[in-house]
Amino acid sequence: MTAPLLSVRDLHVTYRSEAGPVPAVRGVSFDLHPGETLGLAGESGCGKSTIAGALLKVLPPGTEVTGEVLLDGEDVLQMKPGRLRAVRWTEMSIVFQGALHALNPVQRVGNQIEEAIETHRTTPAATARVAELLELVGLPARRAGDYPHQLSGGQRQRVLIALALACNPRVLIADEPTTALDVMVQAQVLELLERLQRELALSMIFITHDLSTLSYVCRRTAVMYAGRIVEEGPAEEVFAHPRHPYASALAAAFPLIGDHSHRMNPSGLPGDPPDPRAIPSGCPFHLRCAVVQPECPELDVELWPAGDGRRAACIHVLAGAAP
Amino acid sequence: MSFGYFSRKVLAALATLAFVVCFNFFLFRVVESDPVASLFRGRNLTPAQRLELRQEFGLDGSKGEQFVRYLQQTAQLNLGRSYRSNQPVSSEIRERAWPTIALVGVSTLFSAIFGILIGIVAAWRRRTKADYGWTGFSMATYSMPDFWLGMLLLISFAVALGWFPVGGITDTGSDATGVAKLFDQAHHMFLPALTLTLAYLGEYALVMRSSLLDTMREDYLTLARAKGLRDVVVRNRHAVPNALLPVVTLIAINFGFVLSGAIAVETIFSWPGLGLLTYDALKGPDLPMLQGLFLVFSAAVIFFNLVADLLYGFLDPRVRTP
Numbered sequence: 089m090t091a092p093l094l095s096v097r098d099l100h101v102t103y104r105s106e107a108g109p110v111p112a113v114r115g116v117s118f119d120l121h122p123g124e125t126l127g128l129a130g131e132s133g134c135g136k137s138t139i140a141g142a143l144l145k146v147l148p149p150g151t152e153v154t155g156e157v158l159l160d161g162e163d164v165l166q167m168k169p170g171r172l173r174a175v176r177w178t179e180m181s182i183v184f185q186g187a188l189h190a191l192n193p194v195q196r197v198g199n200q201i202e203e204a205i206e207t208h209r210t211t212p213a214a215t216a217r218v219a220e221l222l223e224l225v226g227l228p229a230r231r232a233g234d235y236p237h238q239l240s241g242g243q244r245q246r247v248l249i250a251l252a253l254a255c256n257p258r259v260l261i262a263d264e265p266t267t268a269l270d271v272m273v274q275a276q277v278l279e280l281l282e283r284l285q286r287e288l289a290l291s292m293i294f295i296t297h298d299l300s301t302l303s304y305v306c307r308r309t310a311v312m313y314a315g316r317i318v319e320e321g322p323a324e325e326v327f328a329h330p331r332h333p334y335a336s337a338l339a340a341a342f343p344l345i346g347d348h349s350h351r352m353n354p355s356g357l358p359g360d361p362p363d364p365r366a367i368p369s370g371c372p373f374h375l376r377c378a379v380v381q382p383e384c385p386e387l388d389v390e391l392w393p394a395g396d397g398r399r400a401a402c403i404h405v406l407a408g409a410a411p
Numbered sequence: 412m413s414f415g416y417f418s419r420k421v422l423a424a425l426a427t428l429a430f431v432v433c434f435n436f437f438l439f440r441v442v443e444s445d446p447v448a449s450l451f452r453g454r455n456l457t458p459a460q461r462l463e464l465r466q467e468f469g470l471d472g473s474k475g476e477q478f479v480r481y482l483q484q485t486a487q488l489n490l491g492r493s494y495r496s497n498q499p500v501s502s503e504i505r506e507r508a509w510p511t512i513a514l515v516g517v518s519t520l521f522s523a524i525f526g527i528l529i530g531i532v533a534a535w536r537r538r539t540k541a542d543y544g545w546t547g548f549s550m551a552t553y554s555m556p557d558f559w560l561g562m563l564l565l566i567s568f569a570v571a572l573g574w575f576p577v578g579g580i581t582d583t584g585s586d587a588t589g590v591a592k593l594f595d596q597a598h599h600m601f602l603p604a605l606t607l608t609l610a611y612l613g614e615y616a617l618v619m620r621s622s623l624l625d626t627m628r629e630d631y632l633t634l635a636r637a638k639g640l641r642d643v644v645v646r647n648r649h650a651v652p653n654a655l656l657p658v659v660t661l662i663a664i665n666f667g668f669v670l671s672g673a674i675a676v677e678t679i680f681s682w683p684g685l686g687l688l689t690y691d692a693l694k695g696p697d698l699p700m701l702q703g704l705f706l707v708f709s710a711a712v713i714f715f716n717l718v719a720d721l722l723y724g725f726l727d728p729r730v731r732t733p
């Protein structure tokens with residue numbers, strides 16, 4: 089296997105808030121290989137967007153980030169400001185969550201794309217490149233003159249994708265690119281991303297709370313819970329035969345691609361996702377787990393091998409039995 | 412700009428103006444039922460003299476006739492004659508408008524520039540000494556009454572130190588022309604303009620600060636940073652222009668109010684503008700003059716509200732484009 093393009097090692101992110109520190113990501117490691125799509129799934133608040141922000145170091149000032157984000161072996165978290173600005177968007181870019189708020193409402197979308205191109209001077213003909221990018225994502229070039237509010241949700245999402253591709257990044261982080269869209273448009277955007285990934289040989293991190301979507305776009309998937317990865321493995325396997333009880337609940341929540349009716353409360357899963365400021369002891373999932381064991385509240389779970397390239401953080405995996 | 416938005420705002424402004432014109436008539440009739448009687452109190456007038464005076468001031472005939480005549484005259488910008496000077500109200504107002512416009516214009520310009528800059532510094536360096544210092548300064552000037560601030564400045568810089576004249580617009584008896592005259596006027600304007608600038612700057616700084624703090628939480632700023640822009644570019648190109656929208660509107664609206672709000676400051680510094688004119692008319696009371704001033708002040712507020720709306724539509728594409 090080739091060396092990973094992006095390698096995240098023991099990433100911890102703690103936000104500062106009025107009510108005290110918020111440990112949103114608590115020790116996450118994963119690798120992304122060239123040309124690969126890695127899925128990142130989990131309930132709202134488990135820390136998915138936080139990871140995306142940490143990779144480009146764009147979290148709010150004062151946020152504590154430790155660990156390593158190695159891009160071709162170079163740690164993004166240790167880069168000098170100038171180097172960091174040069175890496176942003178040319179090496180890694182993000183399709184931000186919430187396309188309505190991610191675009192500046194008082195600037196034409198074409199100018200917002202052009203700004204990225206001109207900042208990095210990737211091509212002298214910025215205007216032509218904007219037209220090319222818009223056509224690449226299936227929008228007519230004249231849409232460059234529109235303001236965000238003049239576009240539909242799906243069109244805005246396409247603009248954000250075009251924007252993310254502006255400087256030919258090697259890694260594309262797509263943060264819930266289909267969540268706010270209706271089912272038809274979701275399928276179109278998914279197809280678009282998949283096509284772009286193939287044609288441009290992108291390495292992609294695809295973030296969603298919807299495991300079924302991941303089984304469609306990714307080869308490998310990681311499931312997060314309370315700021316940690318609790319299961320990882322081939323996407324289809326994780327979706328079809330989850331090993332962690334939380335992954336089972338998540339898989340059961342979205343039997344169909346694009347069904348978001350249970351977003352906040354995956355079916356059959358009692359209780360709420362834990363507050364990052366008060367994470368339960370032992371296995372953080374034990375309070376909501378249907379197959380909880382007496383030792384779970386104390387057991388320090390970690391990702392244990394769970395057969396054919398899979399790992400899961402559950403006592404049942406350690407015991408060798410499927411939950 | 413879409414015609415719908417534009418025409419809606421203009422129509423609303425015209426309707427408000429029409430209401431104010433009518434209201435103005437009745438307001439001043441309620442205040443004073445027989446101006447001639449009170450104006451010439453203590454003097455023995457013959458009924459014939461009385462009638463003549465009533466005709467002269469346009470007080471003859473029924474209320475309905477008076478109202479129609481008032482509307483006709485107002486439409487021709489004829490606001491009647493001043494009781495005090497016996498000059499046409501409109502020409503006196505026109506003459507006194509320039510000093511006020513100059514004073515308020517200069518003060519608005521400086522309070523806007525410095526208020527906005529202070530707001531930007533305070534928000535961008537929030538929770539630092541710079542923020543606490545500038546925000547405290549803004550609160551202090553914002554809460555100071557302008558007449559009090561004006562007297563303070565007058566006593567210290569004009570009376571005690573003698574750096575500036577105590578009042579007026581030019582030195583008395585001065586026959587300076589050209590640049591010298593301009594310099595003399597600027598010298599006289601300094602203290603009243605400083606008073607008004609300080610009185611309004613605090614509000615602009617506080618509004619700009621909170622508007623920018625709101626904008627800084629927006630996702631598109633994170634995206635702008637992620638694109639690899641420098642922090643100053645993110646601030647100047649994405650944060651500040653968006654945060655300016657409510658401040659620009661506020662400044663335009665305030666301009667209309669400051670025209671009439673300069674009464675206290677103009678009186679303190681004997682600045683011969685509309686504020687001082689109002690003060691003098693109140694002493695009479697010079698009703699036609701007050702009525703005319705009231706109309707002009709209302710019209711200014713309505714007009715600058717309209718300007719604010721149109722400016723907003725021009726600056727914010729969400730309002731301008733369908």
Ligand SMILES: Nc1ncnc2c1ncn2[C@@H]1O[C@H](COP(=O)(O)OP(=O)(O)OP(=O)(O)O)[C@@H](O)[C@H]1O
Nearest residue numbers: 103105110112131132133134135136137138148364
């Ligand atoms: N700026 C911040 N300050 C304090 N806490 C924050 C901040 N941003 C996020 N959090 C908290 O960190 C946790 C993780 O947030 P994050 O946005 O990464 O979740 P997510 O997995 O992307 O959820 P979603 O599916 O809703 O997008 C949440 O509990 C959130 O409340």
Ligand SMILES: [Mg+2]
Nearest residue numbers: 136137138185
């Ligand atoms: Mg998120």
